[in-house]
Amino acid sequence: MRDLIEKLLQMGYSVTFSDEKTYPVIRLYKGEDHAIPVSSCSLGVGQFRNTVEDTLQGMILDLERHAN
Numbered sequence: 001m002r003d004l005i006e007k008l009l010q011m012g013y014s015v016t017f018s019d020e021k022t023y024p025v026i027r028l029y030k031g032e033d034h035a036i037p038v039s040s041c042s043l044g045v046g047q048f049r050n051t052v053e054d055t056l057q058g059m060i061l062d063l064e065r066h067a068n
Helices: 002-010 048-067
Strands: 013-020 023-030 039-042
Touching (some): 002 048, 023 048, 039 048
Antiparallel strands (some): 023 039
16 A cells, blocks of 8 residues: 555645545545545445555546546
8 A cells, every 4th residue: 555655645646544424535635735635535334454455546547547
């Protein structure tokens, strides 16, 4: 997971992890502006550790596709 977060940071994104209504949430922000996320994903309860890497990889691929 560290390499995925490092890749996002190199791309100019900030990554946040939080819990909202007992669901883990990943949000990506462009730079340091945390007003509106460019991407976010809510994971099912109990799935965070199992799916976070796949989720981050999917978010990166989506950002790379839409950047071109």
